Amino acid sequence: MSKTILIVDDSPSVRQMVRKALTGAGYQVIEAGDGEQALSELDRARPDAILTDQNMPRMDGLTFIRTFRTRPAARGVPIVFLSTETRDDLRQEAKAAGALGWMTKPFDQTQLLSVVKRMVGA
Numbered sequence: 276m277s278k279t280i281l282i283v284d285d286s287p288s289v290r291q292m293v294r295k296a297l298t299g300a301g302y303q304v305i306e307a308g309d310g311e312q313a314l315s316e317l318d319r320a321r322p323d324a325i326l327t328d329q330n331m332p333r334m335d336g337l338t339f340i341r342t343f344r345t346r347p348a349a350r351g352v353p354i355v356f357l358s359t360e361t362r363d364d365l366r367q368e369a370k371a372a373g374a375l376g377w378m379t380k381p382f383d384q385t386q387l388l389s390v391v392k393r394m395v396g397a
Contacts, residue, residue: 313334360379
C-alpha cells in the first residue's frame with residue numbers, strides 16, 4: 276500500500292518537481308495551491324504526511340498548520356515545511372504550531388525523499 280503525501284505550495288513548478296520526485300519513489304500525491312485549498316483537500320482525504328510552503332496567498336503555511344492541528348484527523352500526520360524562508364524565529368513558530376521539520380528550497384531530491392521516508396516510516 277503506497278503512502279499519500281499532500282503538497283501545499285502556490286508554485287505549480289515546485290509542486291510538479293516534488294510530485295515527480297515522490298511519484299517516482301512510489302508515493303501517491305495530492306496537491307493544493309494554498310492553505311485554504313489544502314484544508315478542503317483534507318476534508319476528502321487523509322494523507323500520511325504533508326509538505327507545505329510558508330509564503331502563499333489566502334492562507335500561509337503557519338496558519339494552515341495551526342488550523343489543521345485543531346482537527347481530530349490531524350493527529351499523527353507529520354508536517355514538514357518546504358520553504359525559501361530561513362528565519363530561525365519562523366522555524367521555531369512552525370515547530371510550536373506542530374511542524375516536524377523544515378527544508379529549504381531549492382531542495383535536493385535525495386534529501387526530500389529521505390525526509391519523506393522518515394516522516395511516513397516507509
